[in-house]
Amino acid sequence: MNEFKKLLFPIDFSDVSPKMAPWALTVAKKFSAEIHLLFVARKLEHLSSLNVAQVSIEDFENAVIRGAEEKIEEFANTHFQAYSACKTMVVLGDAAEEILNYVKSEEIDLIVIGTHGRKGMERILFGSVAERVIKMSPVPVMSINPYRTRAS
Numbered sequence: 132m133n134e135f136k137k138l139l140f141p142i143d144f145s146d147v148s149p150k151m152a153p154w155a156l157t158v159a160k161k162f163s164a165e166i167h168l169l170f171v172a173r174k175l176e177h178l179s180s181l182n183v184a185q186v187s188i189e190d191f192e193n194a195v196i197r198g199a200e201e202k203i204e205e206f207a208n209t210h211f212q213a214y215s216a217c218k219t220m221v222v223l224g225d226a227a228e229e230i231l232n233y234v235k236s237e238e239i240d241l242i243v244i245g246t247h248g249r250k251g252m253e254r255i256l257f258g259s260v261a262e263r264v265i266k267m268s269p270v271p272v273m274s275i276n277p278y279r280t281r282a283s
Contacts, residue, residue, distance in 0.1 A: 135162040135241040135271075141169045141230050141260075144202060147245040150277035152210035155243045158273065164240070165216040168207055169233055170199050171226040196221055227263035234270055242272045 140155040142148040159166045172195045175188050199221040211217040222229045234242065246261045265272045 135164045137239045138164040139167045139239040139242045147277050151245040154275050168219045170203050170221045171229040172223050226260040230264050244274050246274050246276045
């Protein structure tokens with residue numbers, strides 16, 4: 132059986148992320164795996180067509196990244212403080228694409244992902260990140276619908 136030494140837990144800071152944390156922690160403990168928390172901030176380059184200065188867009192993206200770095204550290208300290216093998220990363224780009232890039236660059240063995248981060252019109256416009264990751268991942272993906280799991 133393959134061993135899972137590195138587990139990727141992509142988060143989006145929605146109400147799903149805290150519901151998924153116990154699942155990621157349970158799997159990581161079971162395999163003594165390193166947890167990698169990843170948040171992908173959306174690029175705003177599409178706004179340049181609205182006559183918004185490129186510098187303004189870049190400044191805003193940098194501010195988003197700084198804010199996300201603080202928030203992901205806070206998330207890690209809240210949900211994984213007792214688990215020492217936890218790394219955090221914030222990147223800019225398309226969520227599914229960057230998750231898959233991270234899997235390759237960090238040699239991730241397993242992805243644990245929630246299936247319901249976006250709802251309604253946002254899901255229609257941007258699609259399901261989990262669905263794209265599941266279809267394209269070179270490693271196993273554990274997808275969990277946090278609204279349909281039994282309470283522990």
